[in-house]
Amino acid sequence: MVKSTQTVSPSANASVSDQVIKSGMPLRIALLVLPTARDLHAPEVAQQLPRLMPELHNSELLHTTELVTIEVEDFEANLTATIEAIEQGKLVQISTGTSSLLMMHALKAAQNRIHPHAQLAAMQIQAESTSDITTLADATMSRALNQAKRKPDSVSKRVDLPQLNSTEQFDLVCELIKDLASRTHHRDPASVSPKQAASHYWFTEHHQARVMAINLTNSATTTEGADTANCISFVVSQGTGFIAPKSIIDSKRLQFIVSADSQTGLLAGLDKLRADLSATPLIKREPLLTLMRDNLLAFETANGTYAITLQASSPEAMLQELDAMVEAVPGVMSEKGQYRTPAGSYFTAEPLGSTDQNGLAFVYPGVGTVYSDMFSELHGYFPSLYSQLEREGDLKSMFQADAIYNLDPKVAPAMPLGDLAIAGVGSSYLLTQLLVKEFKITPNFALGYSMGEASMWASLGVWKNPHALIEKTKTDPLFTSAISGRLSAVRLAWQLDESAADIVWNSFVVRSAAAPIQALLPEFPHAYLAIIQGDTCVIAGCETQCRELLAKMKKRGIAANRVTAMHTTPALEEHANVIAFYTQPLQESLPTGIKFISAASDETAISNAQGSLDSQVVARSIADTFCNTLDFTSLIHGAQSQGAKLFVELGADRQNCTLIDKIAKLDRSCGSKSGCYPCCTVPVNAKGGDDITTLLKALGQLISHRVPLSAAPLIDGLNREIALTKLEPRASGDGAAGSRHSEHSMKQTIQGEA
CATH class of the missing domain: 3.40.366.10 (Malonyl-Coenzyme A Acyl Carrier Protein, domain 2)
Incomplete structure (x- = not known):
C-alpha cells in the first residue's frame, strides 16, 4: 500500500492555484463520495471495500498508486494542494470528521473503469476589498464557467454558501455532490407543506447533464474598518456513477420469511424465528441486519409450498407480528384463506402465483x-x-x-x-x-x-x-x-356546426347496475354509458342530460369534472x-x-x-x-x-x-x-x-403467493447495510452543519452507469 499524509497551510501552494486559474483550461478531476471519513488504508475500511466500493477495490489503485490524505483545515489551500497532487498522478482523500472525498484525474478513473460521482471542471478564487459580495460571487462564477467552457444557461443549479468555516464548507459541498450522484432535487423547506415531498428525482431536459455551480463566500471587516470579501467558485458536473441503492429493508423496515410444506412446518419455522430473534442482541443493528440477510438467503434456496412474510418497523413490533401469525395460521390453513396485518405481514393458504397456477x-x-x-x-x-x-x-x-x-x-x-x-x-x-x-x-x-x-x-x-x-x-x-378540449368528434356526431356553442361535457360515477341506465338512455340521446365496473358505472356526455338522467334514476353521481369522450358513441x-x-x-x-x-x-x-x-x-x-x-x-x-x-x-x-x-x-x-x-x-x-413500504408489502404478498422472483435487491441492500455498520463507530458522530440527510448521510456506495 502506498500512502502519504499531508497537512496544508493556507499559503503553501498559492503558486499552483495561480497556475490553475491563469491557465483557463478546464479541470478534469473525478470526485467520489466515500462511505466513511476514515483512511481508506485502514484495515476495517479495506475489509468492507469489496461491498461498498467494488470498482475501486477491483481496480487495485489503492495498492498501486500513492494516496495522499488531507484533513480539512483551510478549504482553499486544501483544494490547491489536491490539484497539485492529482497532476502528479496521485490519489487524494480529503476529509473532515464526517465527510470524505476521493479525488483523482478523470483519465485515471476512466482507465481503471471507475465511474465517478461527479467531475470538478473549474475552480476560481477571488478576493477583493469590497462590501458587494454578490457582485464578487457573480464575477468569480463567470470566470469559473469560462474555465469549464460552459455557458451560464447550462447550469442546472447554482448554490451560494456564505459565511461558513472550512469544515462546514467541505461538508456541504460533499452533500451537494451526493445530490448530483443520487440525482436528487431538494426543495426549499420553507416552500413545502408537511404533506408534500421534501425531495424528488432531479429531472433534466433530455440528454442534458446536471451541472452545479457552487459559490463559497466570506466577508469581513478589517481592524482599520475596511470591508473585504473572498469567493471560491466551482463548476461540478454529474459523473457516470451514482449513489448505490438504499436498502429496501433495514433496522426500521424489517422483513422475515418462513417457508414450509405444511402447517406443522410453518409453525415450527415461526418458533425458530422467535428463538433467533430472542437470541439476537437487537439493540445493535448489525446482528439484526445479518439475521434478516441470512433469512433471505435461506428462502432463496427453499422451495416450500407455503410462505409467510412478516413485516414490522422494529424488533419489538416484529415479535408481536410473530405472535399474531402463530394464532392465525391454523384458521387460515383450515379455511384456505389469507391473513394480513396493517404492518404488512401476509400469509395465504392458497398460493395463486406459483408456476403450477400460472395465474399472475x-x-x-x-x-x-x-x-x-x-x-x-x-x-x-x-x-x-x-x-x-x-x-x-x-x-x-x-x-x-x-x-x-x-x-x-x-x-x-x-x-x-x-x-x-x-x-x-x-x-x-x-x-x-x-x-x-x-x-x-x-x-x-x-x-x-x-x-x-x-x-x-x-x-x-x-x-x-x-x-x-x-x-x-x-x-x-x-x-x-377530438375527444377532449373542443370535442370535435362529438360536434360531428351531434351534427353541430362551427357556430354552435361550446359543449358542456362531464362524466359521473354512479352506484348502479348497467341495465337501469341503458333502459333510460333513449330518453337522453346525448348521455352515454361509458364504463361498467362492478357495482358502479360511469355515465358521460352533455352535463345537463347526465344530471337529468341521474335525477330520473333518483341517484347521486360523483362528477369527474374531466372532459373526455372516450368510451362513448361519438368516439x-x-x-x-x-x-x-x-x-x-x-x-x-x-x-x-x-x-x-x-x-x-x-x-x-x-x-x-x-x-x-x-x-x-x-x-x-x-x-x-x-x-x-x-x-x-x-x-x-x-x-x-x-x-x-x-x-x-x-x-x-x-x-x-x-x-x-x-x-x-x-x-x-x-x-x-x-x-x-x-x-x-x-x-x-x-x-x-x-413508496417503499407499499412496494415491500406488495413483494410480501407475491412471495406468499409463491410468485417466482429474485430477492437479490433485498439481499444486496442488506449486505451493504451490514458493511456500513462495521464503519459506524466513527461515522456516527454529529452530522455536517446544514446536512439535509440524517439516516443515509454516510451511507453512500459507488455504482456505474452502463
Whole structure:
C-alpha cells in the first residue's frame, strides 16, 4: 500500500492555484463520495471495500498508486494542494470528521473503469476589498464557467454558501455532490407543506447533464474598518456513477420469511424465528441486519409450498407480528384463506402465483390515477433503473415532471387529457420495469383499464419505441381537440356546426347496475354509458342530460369534472385515427409467455406464442376499446375464465385493485359462476402511502403467493447495510452543519452507469 499524509497551510501552494486559474483550461478531476471519513488504508475500511466500493477495490489503485490524505483545515489551500497532487498522478482523500472525498484525474478513473460521482471542471478564487459580495460571487462564477467552457444557461443549479468555516464548507459541498450522484432535487423547506415531498428525482431536459455551480463566500471587516470579501467558485458536473441503492429493508423496515410444506412446518419455522430473534442482541443493528440477510438467503434456496412474510418497523413490533401469525395460521390453513396485518405481514393458504397456477396478471390503470409527488422516493432505491430509463428516453416528459412535481398540488390533477395519459403510461412503465428487471417477475397475463391497454403494450416489451408517443400524445388532435378540449368528434356526431356553442361535457360515477341506465338512455340521446365496473358505472356526455338522467334514476353521481369522450358513441368518429395513432413498430423479439387480454375481446387473449402479434392487431385492439363502452367487469371475468387469479396493479395509486375487489365481492354475494374463481389483488403503489413500504408489502404478498422472483435487491441492500455498520463507530458522530440527510448521510456506495 502506498500512502502519504499531508497537512496544508493556507499559503503553501498559492503558486499552483495561480497556475490553475491563469491557465483557463478546464479541470478534469473525478470526485467520489466515500462511505466513511476514515483512511481508506485502514484495515476495517479495506475489509468492507469489496461491498461498498467494488470498482475501486477491483481496480487495485489503492495498492498501486500513492494516496495522499488531507484533513480539512483551510478549504482553499486544501483544494490547491489536491490539484497539485492529482497532476502528479496521485490519489487524494480529503476529509473532515464526517465527510470524505476521493479525488483523482478523470483519465485515471476512466482507465481503471471507475465511474465517478461527479467531475470538478473549474475552480476560481477571488478576493477583493469590497462590501458587494454578490457582485464578487457573480464575477468569480463567470470566470469559473469560462474555465469549464460552459455557458451560464447550462447550469442546472447554482448554490451560494456564505459565511461558513472550512469544515462546514467541505461538508456541504460533499452533500451537494451526493445530490448530483443520487440525482436528487431538494426543495426549499420553507416552500413545502408537511404533506408534500421534501425531495424528488432531479429531472433534466433530455440528454442534458446536471451541472452545479457552487459559490463559497466570506466577508469581513478589517481592524482599520475596511470591508473585504473572498469567493471560491466551482463548476461540478454529474459523473457516470451514482449513489448505490438504499436498502429496501433495514433496522426500521424489517422483513422475515418462513417457508414450509405444511402447517406443522410453518409453525415450527415461526418458533425458530422467535428463538433467533430472542437470541439476537437487537439493540445493535448489525446482528439484526445479518439475521434478516441470512433469512433471505435461506428462502432463496427453499422451495416450500407455503410462505409467510412478516413485516414490522422494529424488533419489538416484529415479535408481536410473530405472535399474531402463530394464532392465525391454523384458521387460515383450515379455511384456505389469507391473513394480513396493517404492518404488512401476509400469509395465504392458497398460493395463486406459483408456476403450477400460472395465474399472475399485470393490470394497468387508465387516465387520471397519477397524483402530485408520486414516486418521489423510488429513485434512491433503484438508481440504476432510473439511469436506464433516462438513457432510453425523455424521463422528464415521460413523467410530466413539471406538473407532477409542481409545488402547487392543484396543478397535477388539472393536467390536460394528453398529459395525464403520458404520465399514466410513464408511471406504469416505471413500475413494470421495476418488477420485471429488478425482481425478475414475469406475468402470465396482462390487461388494462381503458387507456391502460396502451400502458400494457408500452411496458411489456411489445412496442419498439414507446417514447415516440410522448410528443404525439401532447400534440395530436385526437387528444387535444377530438375527444377532449373542443370535442370535435362529438360536434360531428351531434351534427353541430362551427357556430354552435361550446359543449358542456362531464362524466359521473354512479352506484348502479348497467341495465337501469341503458333502459333510460333513449330518453337522453346525448348521455352515454361509458364504463361498467362492478357495482358502479360511469355515465358521460352533455352535463345537463347526465344530471337529468341521474335525477330520473333518483341517484347521486360523483362528477369527474374531466372532459373526455372516450368510451362513448361519438368516439367512433375517431376509430380510424386511433388505429393510425397506435400503429407502432414492434420489437423484433416479442414476449411469448404473456397472454394479452383486451377489453374489446376479453374472452380471447392475444399472444405471440403462435406469432399472432402484429402492429395492426395491437392498434385495432386499443381503438376498439377506446371507442366503445368499457365493460371492466366483463374484462376481469374474461381474464379469470382464462386462468388469471392474482391481479397486480402496475401504475399510480390502487384504483383498479379496489374495483377488482368489489367485482369479486359482488360475484361471491350473488352466487355467480365468476364468484367461484379465486381472486386476489396486489397494489404496488398507493396514494398517501410510503413508496417503499407499499412496494415491500406488495413483494410480501407475491412471495406468499409463491410468485417466482429474485430477492437479490433485498439481499444486496442488506449486505451493504451490514458493511456500513462495521464503519459506524466513527461515522456516527454529529452530522455536517446544514446536512439535509440524517439516516443515509454516510451511507453512500459507488455504482456505474452502463
